[in-house]
Amino acid sequence: xxxxxxxxxxxxxxxxxxxxxxxxxxxxxxxxFRAVEDSSKKKYYCLSMFPYPxxxxxxxxxxxxxxxxxxxxxxxxxxxxxxxxxxxxxFGLPAENAAMQNGVPPAKWTFDNIAYMKKQLQxxxxxxxxxxxxxxxxxxxxxxxxxxxxxxxxxGIAYKKTQTVNWDxxxxxxxxxxxxxxxxxWRTGAVxxxxxxxxxxxxxxxxxxxxxxxxxxxxxxxxRVKTMQANWIGKSFGVRLAFPxxxxxxxxKLWVFTTRADTLMGVTYVAVAAEHPLATHAAKNNxxxxxxxxxxxxxxxxxxxVATMEKEGMKTGLFVQHPLTGEQVEVWVGNYVQMAYGEGAxxxxxAHDERDFEFANKYxxxxxxxxxxxxxxxxxxxxxxxxxxxxxxxxxxxxxxYKLESPLVDEPLVITTNSGKYSDLSTIAAVDAIVADLAxxxxxxxxxxxxxxxxxxxxxxxxxxPIPLIHCPTCGTVHVPDxxxxxxxxEDCVPDGSGNPLKKRPDFxxxxxxxxxxxxxxxxxTMDTFVDSSWYYARYCSADNANAMVDERAKYWMPVDQYIGxxxxxxxxxxxxxxxxKVMRDVGLSTGSDEPFANLLTQGMVLNHIFSRRTDKGGIxxxxxxxxDLTHDANGKLVxxxxxxxGQPVDYNGIGTMSKxxxxxxxxxxxxxxxxxxxARFFMMxxxxxxxxxxxxxxxxxxxxxxxxxxWAFGVENAAAIKAAPALSGKLPEELAKxxxxxxxxxxxxxxxxARHQFNTVASAGMKLLNxxxxxxxxxxxxxVLAEGFSILLRILSPITPHIAHxxxxxxGYGSDILSAPWPQxxxxxxxxxxxxxxxxxxxxxxxxxxVAASADKATIEALAVASEVAQKQxxxxxxxxxxxVPGRLVNIVC
RNA sequence: GCCGGGAUGGUGAAAUUGGUAAACACAGCGGACUUAAAAUCCGCCGCUCUAAACAAGCUUACGGGUUCAAGUCCCGUUCCCGGCACCA
Numbered sequence: 001x002x003x004x005x006x007x008x009x010x011x012x013x014x015x016x017x018x019x020x021x022x023x024x025x026x027x028x029x030x031x032x033f034r035a036v037e038d039s040s041k042k043k044y045y046c047l048s049m050f051p052y053p054x055x056x057x058x059x060x061x062x063x064x065x066x067x068x069x070x071x072x073x074x075x076x077x078x079x080x081x082x083x084x085x086x087x088x089x090x091f092g093l094p095a096e097n098a099a100m101q102n103g104v105p106p107a108k109w110t111f112d113n114i115a116y117m118k119k120q121l122q123x124x125x126x127x128x129x130x131x132x133x134x135x136x137x138x139x140x141x142x143x144x145x146x147x148x149x150x151x152x153x154x155x156g157i158a159y160k161k162t163q164t165v166n167w168d169x170x171x172x173x174x175x176x177x178x179x180x181x182x183x184x185x186w187r188t189g190a191v192x193x194x195x196x197x198x199x200x201x202x203x204x205x206x207x208x209x210x211x212x213x214x215x216x217x218x219x220x221x222x223x224r225v226k227t228m229q230a231n232w233i234g235k236s237f238g239v240r241l242a243f244p245x246x247x248x249x250x251x252x253k254l255w256v257f258t259t260r261a262d263t264l265m266g267v268t269y270v271a272v273a274a275e276h277p278l279a280t281h282a283a284k285n286n287x288x289x290x291x292x293x294x295x296x297x298x299x300x301x302x303x304x305x306v307a308t309m310e311k312e313g314m315k316t317g318l319f320v321q322h323p324l325t326g327e328q329v330e331v332w333v334g335n336y337v338q339m340a341y342g343e344g345a346x347x348x349x350x351a352h353d354e355r356d357f358e359f360a361n362k363y364x365x366x367x368x369x370x371x372x373x374x375x376x377x378x379x380x381x382x383x384x385x386x387x388x389x390x391x392x393x394x395x396x397x398x399x400x401x402y403k404l405e406s407p408l409v410d411e412p413l414v415i416t417t418n419s420g421k422y423s424d425l426s427t428i429a430a431v432d433a434i435v436a437d438l439a440x441x442x443x444x445x446x447x448x449x450x451x452x453x454x455x456x457x458x459x460x461x462x463x464x465x466p467i468p469l470i471h472c473p474t475c476g477t478v479h480v481p482d483x484x485x486x487x488x489x490x491e492d493c494v495p496d497g498s499g500n501p502l503k504k505r506p507d508f509x510x511x512x513x514x515x516x517x518x519x520x521x522x523x524x525x526t527m528d529t530f531v532d533s534s535w536y537y538a539r540y541c542s543a544d545n546a547n548a549m550v551d552e553r554a555k556y557w558m559p560v561d562q563y564i565g566x567x568x569x570x571x572x573x574x575x576x577x578x579x580x581x582k583v584m585r586d587v588g589l590s591t592g593s594d595e596p597f598a599n600l601l602t603q604g605m606v607l608n609h610i611f612s613r614r615t616d617k618g619g620i621x622x623x624x625x626x627x628x629d630l631t632h633d634a635n636g637k638l639v640x641x642x643x644x645x646x647g648q649p650v651d652y653n654g655i656g657t658m659s660k661x662x663x664x665x666x667x668x669x670x671x672x673x674x675x676x677x678x679x680a681r682f683f684m685m686x687x688x689x690x691x692x693x694x695x696x697x698x699x700x701x702x703x704x705x706x707x708x709x710x711x712w713a714f715g716v717e718n719a720a721a722i723k724a725a726p727a728l729s730g731k732l733p734e735e736l737a738k739x740x741x742x743x744x745x746x747x748x749x750x751x752x753x754x755a756r757h758q759f760n761t762v763a764s765a766g767m768k769l770l771n772x773x774x775x776x777x778x779x780x781x782x783x784x785v786l787a788e789g790f791s792i793l794l795r796i797l798s799p800i801t802p803h804i805a806h807x808x809x810x811x812x813g814y815g816s817d818i819l820s821a822p823w824p825q826x827x828x829x830x831x832x833x834x835x836x837x838x839x840x841x842x843x844x845x846x847x848x849x850x851x852v853a854a855s856a857d858k859a860t861i862e863a864l865a866v867a868s869e870v871a872q873k874q875x876x877x878x879x880x881x882x883x884x885x886v887p888g889r890l891v892n893i894v895c
Numbered sequence: 896g897c898c899g900g901g902a903u904g905g906u907g908a909a910a911u912u913g914g915u916a917a918a919c920a921c922a923g924c925g926g927a928c929u930u931a932a933a934a935u936c937c938g939c940c941g942c943u944c945u946a947a948a949c950a951a952g953c954u955u956a957c958g959g960g961u962u963c964a965a966g967u968c969c970c971g972u973u974c975c976c977g978g979c980a981c982c983a
Contacts, residue, residue, distance in 0.1 A: 176981040307896040700921045764919035839915045844964045
């Protein structure tokens with residue numbers, strides 16, 4: 001009944017919802033997006049980071065998935081066999097928080113959210129192969145987390161040690177970093193403590209070198225992401241050295257790591273972490289020190305907190321010997337020393353380390369200069385007294401040059417000083433000399449150190465993948481046998497904030513030991529959700545295989561040709577996924593590719609205003625913008641807000657990423673309902689280039705919608721002419737040739753902008769193209785030019801606004817399905833011009849223009865420019881000093 | 896604090912990567928159509944000076960520099976965003 005929607009003026013108006021429903025019905029009935037392996041075709045695997053099912057889509061999702069869809073559809077038109085799958089990163093903390101709030105089990109909440117969000121995704125018309133959908137909280141999926149975890153244990157890639165966590169002493173529970181606000185628990189307001197508990201780790205540091213080196217095999221990754229990953233891995237070449245000491249009659253060594261062994265003669269103290277064994281020992285008979293160590297354990301484990309807190313320390317009363325001089329060096333406990341990095345102890349060289357400098361000046365420790373500028377200006381140098389002053393060492397004022405290094409031996413910038421036999425050496429030479437002597441005494445050697453730490457995966461939480469281990473009083477820790485996998489998570493628990501509910505589930509907890517058959521208990525810790533998202537890209541290729549984690553099909557599709565996701569994942573998720581892919585290879589599950597993602601597009605965050613209010617307990621409540629009345633200052637800047645519910649002010653926290661936890665996400669649903677999916681998609685692409693941060697504002701949506709209405713109206717008005725148009729032939733009249741030139745110019749721009757992923761200008765090329773077509777002059781061949789131009793416009797638009805393109809393409813008789821239409825080719829012949837207009841500059845300032853034949857050479861152009869009226873006026877008879885000709889662009893006359 | 900990125904009209908942005916700054920839009924203003932409104936169409940729209948200008952000057956966060964020529968390259972500063980290992 002509604003098949004022919006453009007039937008004889010019955011719906012001349014653009015009816016987005018009808019058009020979109022019909023197009024989606026057509027795609028569903030033809031299984032248009034089912035991906036089938038076909039080794040005869042070049043493949044294109046386009047993957048967008050799967051969403052956490054938080055309840056509703058937000059604009060960040062729309063942006064991410066529209067980018068992926070545009071690329072998928074564009075490549076399909078270029079003849080690729082495309083795969084675009086979708087799934088759900090379905091384990092995680094928000095489901096537990098929701099359970100605490102409304103009593104619904106995380107499983108039900110999660111599956112309900114997935115159902116709703118899937119509908120939203122489908123209404124946006126994405127070309128997704130839903131037959132490959134994966135959901136990480138299903139046993140079919142997480143079975144393989146468990147299976148690979150056991151392989152990693154067997155190979156020594158997974159192991160157990162203690163971890164430091166945030167502990168809420170009131171709720172008696174481990175807190176996520178996100179749940180710590182200014183060092184206090186988010187629900188209780190209690191001061192958070194650091195606590196040591198056992199946990200499982202993945203030895204990602206074993207792969208540090210490979211993860212670093214293979215960044216060079218990824219030319220399709222943004223440079224900034226590779227830089228961030230390289231800095232995160234943080235390979236540094238330094239020296240591990242020991243300060244000997246005697247304890248209870250025994251010879252011991254305090255090990256430290258330093259990248260600046262050349263400053264060893266400048267050591268005036270050593271500092272150890274509060275958790276360091278030496279600190280613990282010293283505190284035994286020193287209640288004041290014990291109290292200080294306790295205080296160091298207050299506050300969160302977050303690096304940002306640790307790095308910004310006031311540096312404090314206390315003497316231990318213990319001394320160690322300087323490894324070269326044997327001098328006594330005092331041992332301090334420093335709250336800024338991290339047990340997890342290096343040896344948990346650092347040597348203090350206040351003269352040449354800014355942090356040590358601050359510490360030493362605070363506690364009155366000596367500052368000994370051991371580096372000086374290689375060529376000093378005399379202090380009374382009259383030619384440059386300021387530079388001479390700058391060269392002088394001042395133990396009270398920090399100067400940047402104190403920490404300079406000299407990698408060059410021949411012409412060093414700085415050299416060692418006051419260092420006995422190690423004086424007057426470049427950094428490299430000094431390190432070598434010092435290491436040689438340390439090595440002879442057995443007190444040090446060169447060492448490669450990584451900033452990267454092993455990946456702790458244990459979570460004391462319910463809504464995650466169970467760790468497949470059993471604790472038996474007789475056999476110890478026993479692996480769950482493969483044939484008993486998966487260890488299923490009960491789906492009816494409701495967490496209440498007081499620890500892991502699995503501990504209160506005898507049906508989960510109690511189990512017979514697989515080894516001895518005696519009574520035993522299951523491990524109740526679950527895995528970090530980053531584990532789930534570390535291999536889903538491979539699972540999509542083999543989603544229906546119940547017998548293997550991945551199979552042969554992965555070798556066809558992998559690596560992912562284009563991965564798209566938020567820049568916030570630049571380090572952790574991407575590093576873990578790269579690591580896991582290599583681990584799969586090393587346990588014999590190769591996907592045929594050492595790196596999972598060949599090309600990466602990091603989408604900029606979609607931001608919105610954030611509003612909150614402190615609770616009386618010191619916690620924090622966030623408000624959604626639509627719950628507030630906003631107040632602006634005279635310039636229209638947002639300054640504050642009032643709650644609609646209680647009329648009281650709330651705090652404005654600036655802008656930040658749209659997120660569930662901050663409640664500042666904007667739901668695209670009303671946009672889709674009012675204007676349609678095509679408008680939402682078009683506007684999202686038009687708003688900004690994909691890598692750029694985008695502050696959300698929906699002004700402009702109307703414009704996008706207006707454009708699509710014009711596209712539709714143009715199709716309706718010109719339907720008859722286009723259908724009846726003959727093929728292009730013969731020479732066009734000048735005005736029509738100009739129009740055709742514009743059409744192909746815009747096509748050229750759209751093609752190159754698509755290739756470089758700048759979708760906003762693809763959209764504007766479409767707008768320019770329509771503007772040109774609407775102003776088409778009359779003349780012989782007009783219908784043919786319009787028919788060609790509109791077919792090009794529809795194909796340019798189809799990746800961005802596939803529904804309207806689909807509908808017009810079929811209705812106007814261009815073909816049976818625009819999905820199988822090829823991407824249009826630029827007709828270079830249409831772009832040719834006989835005459836060019838060049839900009840005329842005098843001394844770099846725009847002063848006019850000249851017209852030259854397209855074939856004119858530089859000398860001709862130069863002569864024409866100099867002869868021009870404007871140039872003659874400026875030159876006033878003199879000869880120009882210089883003339884610069886930029887072919888096809890401008891002439892600059894310097895006089 | 897450390898690592899990475901960003902800043903262009905009233906607003907979102909563009910500039911073929913060193914060559915006409917502000918394309919394409921949004922908002923605004925004026926006009927046409929209409930009894931009226933909406934929708935639609937046409938025109939104007941960086942700032943200063945000016946009655947106005949196809950006259951002149953200024954302008955890409957701020958301060959310097961390189962170049963015939965700088966939004967683009969170099970040095971320094973400010974502010975904003977992302978990440979910092981248990982948010983995902």
